[in-house]
Amino acid sequence: MNRWSVRTRLSVIYGLVFMAVGVVLVVINYLLLMGVLPQPAAFVAAVPGYAIPDGVTTTARMQTVDTVADYRASTIQTMLLTSGIALLAAGAIAALMSWYIAGRVLRPVHTITATARRLGAESLNRRIYLDGPDDELKELANTFDGMLDRLASAFDSQTHFVANASHELRTPLAVQRTLVEVAMADPKASPELRRLGEHLLVTNERSERLIEGLLVLARSDRGLRGRVPVRLDQVAETVLLGSIGLADQYNVTIKKNLRPRTVAGDPVLLERLITNLVHNAIRYNVSDGSVSVEIADSPALRVVNTGPVVPVEALPGLFEPFRRLERTSTSGGSGLGLSIVRSVVKAHDGSIGVAARPSGGLDLRVDLPPAAYATITPNRTIPAST
Template identity: 70%
Template sequence: MMRWSARGRLTAMYGGMFVAIGLVLLLVNYLLVLGMLPSTTAVAAQRVDSDLMPTTPIPGKQVIITKLDDYRTSTVSTIVWTSLVALIIAGVIATVAAWYMAGRVLRPVHSITATARRLGAENLNRRINMDGPDDELKELANTFDTMLDRLATAFDSQTRFVANASHELRTPLAVQRTLVEVAMADPAATPELRRLGQHLLLTNERSERLIEGLLVLARSDRGLPGRVLVELDKLVETVLVGCIGLADEHNVTVTKVIKPRTVAGDPVLLERLVTNLMHNAIRYNRPGGSVSVSVGGSPALRVVNTGPVVPTAELAGLFEPFRRLERTATGGGSGLGLSIVRSVVKAHDGSIAAGAPRAGGLDIRVDLPLAYTAVTPSRMIPAST
């Protein structure tokens, strides 16, 4: 079914109203002209009685009536057809004018729509700021701007709360870890105490990872204040070197296809993105499994691993915070790894997609915009808005 735009509907409505009014005027004009024309019988009778002799045959009157009827019909027909042609021409002009006026009337709505589409967590400072008379459209735009002010305030407050809370929680966790390590280092500590200490250290480490993840997530959600040119291929090589121990621990083979690729962004966040993908691919794999890493044009980064089969219906939820599959629920993760990856990708104006191979595992592809600006890696590039 064809979907009409608001501009098309307004044009059809205005054009239809014009044609309907024109038809009414045409009917009124027809009736007025028809009423103004004199009766052919009366005219013929008056003309015959005044101009002809009484001895004139009656059939002459019928000839005059026929000619007058023909003239009357021709006059009415001419008026109707010329009026119809004029109405069609005027209708076309009115439709074009209605299309133009509808576009002008709906232009503020398009501005509101475009602003809403460009909005994101990193650029909630955009506003419509519509100029013009104080009509309904300006009131709508002002209401939209006021709503954005409230949203920006609430989002900034939430982000600051997460960051501040995460910072505040780091100190007591560090103190707890130190106390547990000191207690375990005591020569008089019993085996039960040491086992308890090991369990507390693991719990403490998991809490620290959770808090660190919240900090990174809060930072990436705020957007990028500035960007530098980052050699993604070298960054991935560095991360892979750091993952050798983890891969050996889980008996996972890592293969790579690295091509030069430069992107504009935050190197710390990009390193966390690659690290999270690699840790996820190695930890949630099978013994003797593999991880394939490639860097190139499109996608910029691709990580494919083996492992249990992932239901297609659960792919969308993988990038939600604290959402874990059944296969990862007991893996010791915090449930923030892939949500951080998605947030970092979004902050860099990129996109991420996940696929589920039939043999099992995940196929994650990350697309990042190319860095066209030829600057040195140390020079800051303003973030896109």
């Protein structure tokens, strides 16, 4: 069902109201004219000096009355016809004026709507600053600007918190790792102490991955503060080179098909996106399995891996934080990998889809909008950080 805009509804309402008032005026004019114009017989009899001459029959008198009655009816008909034409013409003009006036009245609302659509975590500095009289619309705009001020302040506080948390959380873990490694390097350390140290190092490493994942998730959830052209194929190449050791550890073969593709976004977050997908595809695999990575136009990124069969009903939960399949819950991951991927894709105005392969494993596809730049020279394109 088609939805009429507020401007259209207001124009229709104004036009109907005008037509209703016009009809009432025509009816009033009709009744007044009926009251002003005398009845034909009474008018003929009341004409001064009028008398029936000798030899004039009643038939002639009736003809005179009929003539006056026809004139009276013609006058009323002419009044109704001209009033109707004038009402239709005035109604058309009123409809056009109603459309124009409704547009002028709703213009501040369109300004507020356009500002709201352009808003994002990276553009909270936009304001409406509506000019005009102190009416309800200006009060609405001022209220909206005040809400944006509070949101900007909240996002700034979150940014400072994440920056501080990144330092405060990483430093103790680094100190703990150093202390454990120093204790294990002591020649006098007993085998029990070494086993305990290895266990503490594994726990410490998992805590570091968890904290790093939470910080990246918080950063991507805030959106992008700026976009630069990024060669997605170069980012994938860097990630795959860095994943060779992990693939050898899990006895997994990596296949790649990387076509040149440029997107606009954050190179660090895009590198983390590909890293999480590739590492998940390697860890949640089978021995002698494979991982296929493809960069193309549509989808921009596709990662397919072999592995255990994944139930279809479990697919939606894979992108939720700390949601992992029971068979992979002991892989050592933090449970944030795909959550970070979804958040990064959303921050880049993209979409992600996942399908379970009948033979086992997953097929993940990421669509990203093309770069806003028509042409980008290679030396201005930013690859992944190394």
